[in-house]
Amino acid sequence: xxxxxxxxxxxxxxxxxxxxxxxxxxxxxxxxxxxxxxxxxxxxxxxxxxxxxxxxxxxxxxxxxxxxxxxxxxxxxxxxxxxxxxxxxxxxxxxxxxxxxxxxxxxxxxxxxxxxxxxxxxxxxxxxxxxxxxxxxxxxxxxxxxxxxxxxxxxxxxxxxxxxxxxxxxxxxxxxxxxxxxxxxxxxxxxxx
Numbered sequence: 001x002x003x004x005x006x007x008x009x010x011x012x013x014x015x016x017x018x019x020x021x022x023x024x025x026x027x028x029x030x031x032x033x034x035x036x037x038x039x040x041x042x043x044x045x046x047x048x049x050x051x052x053x054x055x056x057x058x059x060x061x062x063x064x065x066x067x068x069x070x071x072x073x074x075x076x077x078x079x080x081x082x083x084x085x086x087x088x089x090x091x092x093x094x095x096x097x098x099x100x101x102x103x104x105x106x107x108x109x110x111x112x113x114x115x116x117x118x119x120x121x122x123x124x125x126x127x128x129x130x131x132x133x134x135x136x137x138x139x140x141x142x143x144x145x146x147x148x149x150x151x152x153x154x155x156x157x158x159x160x161x162x163x164x165x166x167x168x169x170x171x172x173x174x175x176x177x178x179x180x181x182x183x184x185x186x187x188x189x190x191x192x193x
Contacts, residue, residue: 004036004186007077011084011095013044018116018155022146023083025164026114029175030081035183038081043094046070051100058103067101074105079112079186080137081178086117086124091131099131106132108192110185112140112178116155120145138185142177 008027010019023040030038048070053062062068084091099106111132115121122145129139150167152158164171 004078010042013094056103079110081112086121089123090127106135111137114144116146120147
């Protein structure tokens with residue numbers, strides 16, 4: 001098997017977002033693990049329109065060139081790590097829109113999550129799992145939740161901005177569990193399509 005390629009998706013687009021910090025951190029963890037390659041995909045760089053196609057590309061090709069470019073980019077990857085905040089107990093509208101802009105590209109690929117916020121985006125990740133199930137993805141059961149004290153000590157809202165790496169001892173067990181399961185599923189699904 002060739003080395004699997006994983007897209008780490010920054011799922012918020014606001015100017016004040018913090019998602020790049022955990023995205024860079026988990027990308028470095030994937031690189032250090034050595035079993036998979038990781039590339040960051042930043043939704044803010046794709047300028048996706050609101051989904052307005054006649055139907056999902058499951059049923060017919062998309063007409064918007066930006067949606068098609070997004071689909072072509074997604075098709076390059078064997079699995080995904082969604083780095084998500086929690087907006088009103090769910091994922092951001094930008095992430096939901098990006099998920100809706102494709103279908104065929106997601107099918108039979110694993111979806112893992114790194115969540116951040118007061119409760120580590122637990123509710124957002126729960127909603128994300130329902131969406132990815134409908135997209136026929138394989139949900140990685142283990143997730144990384146950056147919440148509570150760690151979130152407040154690393155996010156500007158807490159007034160302190162320690163690097164996430166200061167908390168590796170606390171977060172590494174969940175990182176290892178997530179990456180082990182992600183690699184397991186990507187190994188099964190990569191060549192099965």
